[in-house]
Structure formats: structure tokens, C-alpha cells
Amino acid sequence: MRLIWILSVALIIISCEKEVKKQTSMKDDVYALADDTFNGRQTGTEGELQAAAYIENRFKEIGLSPKGYQNNFTQTFTFRPSANPHEQAEFTGLKSDSTLTGTNVIGYIDNKAKTTVVIGAHYDHLGMGGEGSLYREEKAAVHNGADDNASGVAVLLDLAETLVDEKLLDTKNNNYLFIAFSGEEMGLLGSNYFVKNSTLPIDTVTYMINMDMVGRLNEENTIAVHGVGTSPIFKQTLFANNDFELNIAEHNSGIGPSDHTSFYLADIPVLHFFTGQHEDYHKPGDDAEKLNYPGMQKISDYILAIITDLDDAGKLTFRKTKNESEEVPRFKVGLGVVPDYLFTGKGMRIDGVSEDKPAQKAGLMKGDVVIKLGEFEVTDMMSYMKALATFEEGQSTQVLIERDGAQQEVEVTF
Structure with a gap:
């Protein structure tokens, strides 16, 4: 009932002729996206399409412009999943019984600037379990993925609602592209496809921010930030704007198991925010009531401070980093x-x-x-x-x- 109410209100507001801003909290967004109605948001399923529609409605409500295909908010991609977990899925333009279709949801703030900041978070999850699940019971169960990654999408929506506000005149030197990625759990498919089929010139992207599992800030207020070494300006900016008593665990590498990697491999500076793994990771227990919502607001405010500070920095210098995963001994x-x-x-x-x-x-x-x-x-x-x-x-x-x-x-x- 809660999900139906949120969707109904969103549709009513979109249809109104006069502008009325609906105050949807990050908690509302997480509860909606992590509802059983979406059956775990697995890529290519009806549940994922319903989740994409929810995010699209939120983009419209916030006031973003469409930046997908054909002046829509969506960018679809068709692929043939790999039977071998060590091999990449194959993108194909032809739909068949052996293919799936993922849907990226893309909104835009056009400030008529020369450069664009990409802010991303994947919204797909594991559906009823299967490959990638750590659930060991025989009976299948919905993997709602509240932290992974309804939390990241909720922070993305919160940032979009703030940055679209015309009163924030100190963030107008960049455009902002908000992408809710599909296919992350199957191998960063949505972000990989976007970088190779970008809906704006990819060389105008100054940097990319990724949020994946940012819903469980611990008592020590520790947040891991990956990609710190991908631009010379990042480290100073991170610590200069930490007015939120966050304990920053910094990692230099731009390579990691989330969507920022696709942008790093295209020579784009990246920052990836992550509050850590937990016992509910990739299990049915990753539910909305377990998230730290004040912590999510703190993270959103911190990222906004970083974005604001970097607004007049121009196009950031990219720097290659070591792949930390390759250094791990056997x-x-x-x-x-x-x-x-x-x-x-x-x-x-x-x-x-x-x-x-x-x-x-x-x-x-x-x-x-x-x-x-x-x-x-x-x-x-x-x-x-x-x-x-x-x-x-x-x-x-x-x-x-x-x-x-x-x-x-x-x-x-x-």
C-alpha cells in the first residue's frame, strides 16, 4: 500500500499544470524501491521496468530534463548473458529468446556549461536470488536490495533535487547528468554501455561520482571513498570539505566492482562512495528498515559540498592509478x-x-x-x-x- 500511495502521488503531481514540489524523502525512495512489488529489480524483468518507471517519475517531479534515447528518460540495451561468470555478457542489437534488455534512466540539468558532471547509482539487484546471492536456504526469496542499491539511488535523487534549485547559483559552471544504471549486478553492463553510447559527448564529462551501498554508515561515521587518486585535486577537496565528522577511508584506485570503473576506463576521474559490506549483503535481509537515514543525509550533504567546491575547477585532470585488486596475493x-x-x-x-x-x-x-x-x-x-x-x-x-x-x-x- 505504501508503494501504491507514493506512485499515485507522484503521478498526480506530474499531471498538475502548476508547479508544486513534492517533498519525497530518501527514506520514502528506499522504501519504494525496496518494496516486494518490484521482486528484487533483476535486470530485464518486469520488476526492474517498474522500478525504472518509478525513478523516471521522480526525475520528472524533480524537474530534470530527459537525456536518454529519442528525448526520453530511458536508454535501453540488449545483451546476451554469459553462461561463464568469468566472461563478459555480449551486447547485441537483436532481441531473441536468449537475450535480455536493460534500461538506464537518465535525467539532465542543462546549465549551458562546457563540462558535465555525471552522478550515478545502479538500481538493479538480484531478483529472487540466483547467481551472486549469498542466501543458502532452499526456498527462493525476494532480494530487495535496500542498501544495494536503493540507498545510492535515493542519494542520487536527493542531490538532483538540490542541484536543480535555481537558488544554488554557485553550482552553475557544470551541467549535471543523473544516471540510474541497470545491469550492474551482471557485470557493470549499464555503465559500460552508456560510456560507449553516451547521450552527450563523453569528452565533456569532467568527473563521475558513484554511490553504491551508502545506507549503513556505522557508529564511527566511516565512509570508503574510492578513486581518490584519479585526479590530483580529489584528495585535497575530500578533506577540505569534510565538515560532517566523517571518517574517510581513502582508496586511490579507479578500478572496483561498481559502475565508476566504466568511466575510469574511459579516462574520466571518478569518486565512489561506499559505507561497507554487512551480513545482509546479497541476501533477502537487506531491507529498508535497517538503513541509517540520517547517515545517508550526511553523505548526500558531503557529496554536495564536494560538487560545489569543484564547480569552478574546470575540466579535471585525469590520472591513472594502480589496480589494487591485481596486487592481492594468492x-x-x-x-x-x-x-x-x-x-x-x-x-x-x-x-x-x-x-x-x-x-x-x-x-x-x-x-x-x-x-x-x-x-x-x-x-x-x-x-x-x-x-x-x-x-x-x-x-x-x-x-x-x-x-x-x-x-x-x-x-x-x-
Whole structure:
């Protein structure tokens, strides 16, 4: 009923002759997009098309101009999914029984500027589960993807509503292109297709901002920002505008498992915002009531401050970065923990412990910080992985951890 009410009000307002701004909150948008009605928003399904229609109506309500195909808000692409998870899907212009069609939703603020900022977030998810799901029960269940990634779309809509306001005269040196991407979960398909078939000259894009899973800001107010090294101006801008008591976990690389990668590979500077993985990731439990909505507002305000600061910077300089994923060493053993990727202190903090694995058998717990693995000092995630790669199955070693402010040593057998 809540979803029907929101859609009805949106349609009524669009049809009104006089301009009336509807105050739809980010919470309203998340609850709508993460409703069971859309059946998990899987690419190419009726549920995804319904979600696309909701976003299109919100774009119209906000006052964005269409920037899809044929003066519409949508850009469709047809592809043949790959049976091999290690191979890319094949784009094709021909629809058949073996193809699916994704739909990007694209809105525009035309400030008659020479450069354009792309603000993106994917809206597709896993439907009833299947490939990519971490749900292990036999009975299928709707994967609503509230954090992944109704949260990013809600922040995108909030930014659009702010930037379209003519009173913000200090953000008029760029145009703004808002894209809700399809096909992200199947391999960044929507963003890949857009970059290769852009609805405006791609060389006018000064930088791209991506929000993917920004709904669970933790008690430490930690947000990971990826792509910091893709333009020389980014690092200074990020920290100069952090008036929101955010703890920024910065990552230089422009390569990662989300849509900013497609733009980075086209030599466009990128910033990707992410509040971290959690136990509901790619499971049916990723629901709207679990999100931190004040935290989302803080993130939206922070991104707006960055956009405002960069408004008079002209076209940003692009800089290539190392692909951090290529530097990850190969392991013969595992500790059986989920690392806390948002931890910015010294060491590797444990965010979860798997049943019947070496860490649990040794008594390690969530919240423990590994500071030494055998003879190897652990200062961050990379040093932890390099240390772990030196061990073989059957070996035992001492692990120095910090728990509740005190250090202790435990023995772990791989």
C-alpha cells in the first residue's frame, strides 16, 4: 500500500499544470524501491521496468530534463548473458529468446556549461536470488536490495533535487547528468554501455561520482571513498570539505566492482562512495528498515559540498592509478574471518568470524584487531594479505591481537 500511495502521488503531481514540489524523502525512495512489488529489480524483468518507471517519475517531479534515447528518460540495451561468470555478457542489437534488455534512466540539468558532471547509482539487484546471492536456504526469496542499491539511488535523487534549485547559483559552471544504471549486478553492463553510447559527448564529462551501498554508515561515521587518486585535486577537496565528522577511508584506485570503473576506463576521474559490506549483503535481509537515514543525509550533504567546491575547477585532470585488486596475493589457506574494510586504524579488524574455521577455533572474535601474524607485522589490509599468503595448510602460528584495548596472543592452526 505504501508503494501504491507514493506512485499515485507522484503521478498526480506530474499531471498538475502548476508547479508544486513534492517533498519525497530518501527514506520514502528506499522504501519504494525496496518494496516486494518490484521482486528484487533483476535486470530485464518486469520488476526492474517498474522500478525504472518509478525513478523516471521522480526525475520528472524533480524537474530534470530527459537525456536518454529519442528525448526520453530511458536508454535501453540488449545483451546476451554469459553462461561463464568469468566472461563478459555480449551486447547485441537483436532481441531473441536468449537475450535480455536493460534500461538506464537518465535525467539532465542543462546549465549551458562546457563540462558535465555525471552522478550515478545502479538500481538493479538480484531478483529472487540466483547467481551472486549469498542466501543458502532452499526456498527462493525476494532480494530487495535496500542498501544495494536503493540507498545510492535515493542519494542520487536527493542531490538532483538540490542541484536543480535555481537558488544554488554557485553550482552553475557544470551541467549535471543523473544516471540510474541497470545491469550492474551482471557485470557493470549499464555503465559500460552508456560510456560507449553516451547521450552527450563523453569528452565533456569532467568527473563521475558513484554511490553504491551508502545506507549503513556505522557508529564511527566511516565512509570508503574510492578513486581518490584519479585526479590530483580529489584528495585535497575530500578533506577540505569534510565538515560532517566523517571518517574517510581513502582508496586511490579507479578500478572496483561498481559502475565508476566504466568511466575510469574511459579516462574520466571518478569518486565512489561506499559505507561497507554487512551480513545482509546479497541476501533477502537487506531491507529498508535497517538503513541509517540520517547517515545517508550526511553523505548526500558531503557529496554536495564536494560538487560545489569543484564547480569552478574546470575540466579535471585525469590520472591513472594502480589496480589494487591485481596486487592481492594468492592464498593457500584462510583464517576464516570477514575483514572490516572500513577500518582506518593500525592492523586488520575482524568484522565477522566463520563457523568451524581456524579463527573461531582459536577464539578470535568480531572486533579483534590483528596486529601481527606469525613474524609479520600487520599494519593494514594489504600487509595482512601478504602475511597470510606465506602460510600453508597444517601450519600453526601465533597471532597477536588487540581486544578491548589490551594485547593478547593466540595460536592459530590453518
